[in-house]
Every structure is written in C-alpha cells, then in structure tokens.
Amino acid sequence: MLSIPEIATQLIDKTLTNVSENNSRTIFLVGSKSVGKSTLLYSFLEKNDQPRETLVVEYSFGRKSNQKQGIDKILCHIWEYGGKLETLNNVLQSTPICGKFFFCIMVDLSKIKNIWETLETCTQVMNDVYSTTHNSPELIIICGKYDLFKNYDSDIKKFICTTLRSFALLNHAHLIFYSSKEAQLLRRAKDMLFNIGFGNCIPIKEKNTNYTKPLFIPKDSDNWESIGIPTATIDQVKVRHMSRIPPNAVNSNSHTVMSSQMHAHPEATLDSLVAFKYNELRNMESLDIPIDYLLSLSA
Template sequence: MLSIPEIASQLIEKAQNEDNDNSSRTIFIVGSKSVGKSTLLYSFLEKNDPPRETLVVEYSFGRKSKQKQGIDKILCHIWEYGGKLETLNNILLSTPIRGKYYFCVMVDLCKIKCIWETLETCIGAMNDIYSTSENQPELIIIGGKYDIFKNYDSEIKKLICTTLRSLALLYNAHMIFYSSKEPQLLRRAKDMLHNIGFGNSVPVKEKNTSYTKPLFIPKGSDTWESIGVSPSTLEQVKIRHNTRIPPAPVTSEANSSTLAQLHVHPEPNLDSLLSLKYAELRNMESLDIPVDYLLAISK
C-alpha cells in the first residue's frame, strides 16, 4: 500500500517532472504537538481557512513567478508532519525532494522538559536519512510560543537559549523564535519562509542573540564565545541541558490513548457493572489478563 507522501507525489508528478533544481524548493516541517506549525504554514500560504490538526502528514505547495509578469515560476513543495516522532524516519524515506531542501524543526518553548527530546529525535532522524544522501537539507530550528516563553524566569530563558544556540552552531542551522500572537514575529517567520521557498536562503539582515529578546540567528553567524560557553560536543550540550532541566518521564502513549477512548462516552450503569465484573476477576485463582491493565481501565 502506498504511503500518503507517495500518493501525493504521484498526483503532482507531472508538474514536478517539468521542474528543475533552480525552479523548485522543498520545505519539511516537524516538531512539537500543537506548537503552531499549521498556523505558520497557513499564514505563509495566505490560507483563510482555520488550521486543522495534522494527524500524520500534509502536503501543500506555493507558486511564484521568478520575475514580474514572468512565465517561469518557482514551485515550493511543503510537507508538514504531525504524527509520532518515533516514526519520522519512515516518513522521510518516502518524501520526494525537489530542488533546495529545508528541514524545519519547531519546538514548544513552553514545554521545557520536552525540548531536548524533540530536537534530538527530529535532528537524529534527519541525519539518519540524509547523512549520505545528495539531498542534504538546510536545518532551521524554530522556537514556538515565544509570547508565553518571554515571561519565564530569566535563568530558564538563558539556559534554553544557550542549548538552542549550541545545537544550531553544531548543526550549522538557522535559529528563529516565533509566535502567531505577536505581529512582528509572525511577519519575520513568514518572510523567512518566503525567502527559503522562493528566494535563496534565510535573510541575514536581522540578527539577535540576546536571550532577553526573541532569537534570530542565521547560520554561520554565531560563535561559542558569543554564546558564553566553551566549544562543546553534542553529548556535552545534552548533559549541560538535562542536568538543569531533566526530561519529562516517558509515558505509555498507547495506554493513555486507550483509556481516553474508553471514557469518551461514560455510562454510569455500565461502569458500575464493569466494576463488579472486575472485582470478580480479581478474586479468581487464575487469570491470564494482567491485573494492572484491569486496574487501569476500571479507574
């Protein structure tokens, strides 16, 4: 069975075959759940519909004339992944790439305990798939929900910014903070997408490295000295970050999903009968079903 990216690829194959590397761009965006990936893309593509949740992967595109009143157009292919990050490798393997390629990782700056895991998983998948590929992507790290993050404790903001800048420096990535609720940051993020989608790269005319303001650091413009730490390896950056901000405990997403579904439509009478049945099962001398499971779903 064909995957969603493969089906979408076939639907646009005719148009893509007419393109060359100079007239095509590919943007792949992935990251934290509900961080605003769709909102940013809808704004960039000037869609008026309210953004909907991306369950797996969505494809969209934009066209722009190379010159005013020109016939030749630049086609920007945009892939947004909203599924489990653990399966990102499989999605990347089946995603067609046309022209210059940009890999955008958006992290939720408000979920500080999940920032490292999100970055490590997404960037790790990118390296696994493209380390030996001709389609080497240009990495862009986007910090979302800055409107909330800016009110956090000063030391926390400094630590998060140090971690993000260190990763951007290690991976030669662009770094930008974003919020859909702040017009200036929304405009700047849209300008960035417009430049990578239809131009040459991220503009370098703006720059900010201070953690007291929203970061905007084009690749190649930062240094360890400016960050304020000694040159570090990825493992050293990870230890420095996780020592101060331990990662969130791993939860069973499958069990949480199952329990949520069980209680979508509660029925008091049925719940009461189920409780009695579970009580009988607990008192049985032999039981193949794990008791822990029964205890979980009866709560």
C-alpha cells in the first residue's frame, strides 16, 4: 500500500505531465526593494487587502477559463522574490516552473544609481540557472516609480532610457515603464501581466521609444539607430553608464558579523525574529537543556 507522500508524488508527477503552455504559465518577479512589486501583483490579482512586505519569496496564483479547451483552466503561477539579490540563485534553483516562463525584473527609476546593479545581477543569475535547461524564460524589464522619474532633468532621463533600451535590446527583453500612481500606466502593466499569464503574451502593436514619455518596447522591436548610439556590447554599455552614473559606495561596516547565531539569515527582519525566539526559549521554565549549549552546537 502506498504511503501518503508516495501518493502525493504520483499526483504531482501526473499533473506536471499534463502541463503545457496552453494551460499553465509561470511568472517570477524580482528586483529593487520597495519598488512596488507586491502592489503591482495585488492589483493584477485584484486583491483588496493592503500589500505586506515580502520577506523572502511568496507564491500566489491566478486561474482563468481556457476558451479553446472548454472547461479547462489556465493556471498562472506567480513567484515574488523580496530577499537580497545575493541569495537569488538558491531560490531560483528550487522554484518549480510550469508551462511558459516569464522572468520579470523590476527596477526603481527613482534610484538611478542602483539600476545597473539590479539589472546585471538578476540577468546574470537567470542566465546561470537556466542556460542549460529547456525552461529558458522570456525576460521582461519593468521600470517602476515613473511618477518620480518623469520630473528628472531631461538629459538624465534620456541617458537612463538609452541605457535601459540598450540593455533590453542586448538581452532580448521587453521594456515597460510603470507607476502605481498613474492610472494609465497601472492599467497597461496589469494588461501586460494578464496577457503573459492568460493570453498571447505581449502585444507588439503598442510601442513608444520617446524618452519624454513612458517607454513601452516589445522585445526585438528596437535597434541601435533608433536608440541613437553605435552598436555596442553589454560591457561597453556598462562602461558608458558607469562613467556617468557610478553605483553607490558599499558600506564596509554592513558586512560585519556580530554573531553567527543572530545573523544566520540574509535578512535583518528574519534575524530579529530568530533572536526573539531564542529569548523565548531561554525564558521557558520547562526547558532543561541550556539554550546556550544548543546554540554552541550549531556554531
């Protein structure tokens, strides 16, 4: 007689066998901290509650009837990563992919010194994890907080847009500007998610390359002549960008480890929760084994 885990494994294997691009999609959303990833997903999924901070990774899904298949449903799996980008590799390797796969990088246009690092880190990890698999994702770059970026100096806006367009062109990525505070951009971003989650991907008919307006450029529809710079490699684009907008200096004190037990996690919020639980254990009258001894075993 099969055990419960064995039965569950068989059910999962059977489900995955029947998965296809027609009835299953996967969206993985990653990027800058506090750029509005959760707000965008809540709006897309029509959740009315207030978005909460994503500590590491959260899963949600959407379901829609498939008109071609009658009673069959299209299931869209959505993974949102809110942890540090340094640990993204481990999360991606353990994330199940079902059907057509979309990898969405969300950058904060109001923090221009972090744009390149976010793009480079996320795409590098994506390429490292999926370069040898059949689940090669379609890349989408979502540039959030356009409501703040649009008030920047015209020359800076043009320069940033040139960098973003060059990066998207070299990585065969879709590029879209977004703001949760502007109804038209919110609707366009929601429509994009709906199309990749349940429809026929991103429509090519809508396009804007004018840096004075929100960019919307489907993949492989841009060119160097339109961007306005000579054909370049990714390294040349990086040098050009960094020469004018260097990244923020790294604070060496931020890497100091105060205690191996208190800083076993890459997130400050998780560290505080661990410390709180350890203090609870120390105060338990029924605990016979000293907690300090247990902590020394994991040192």
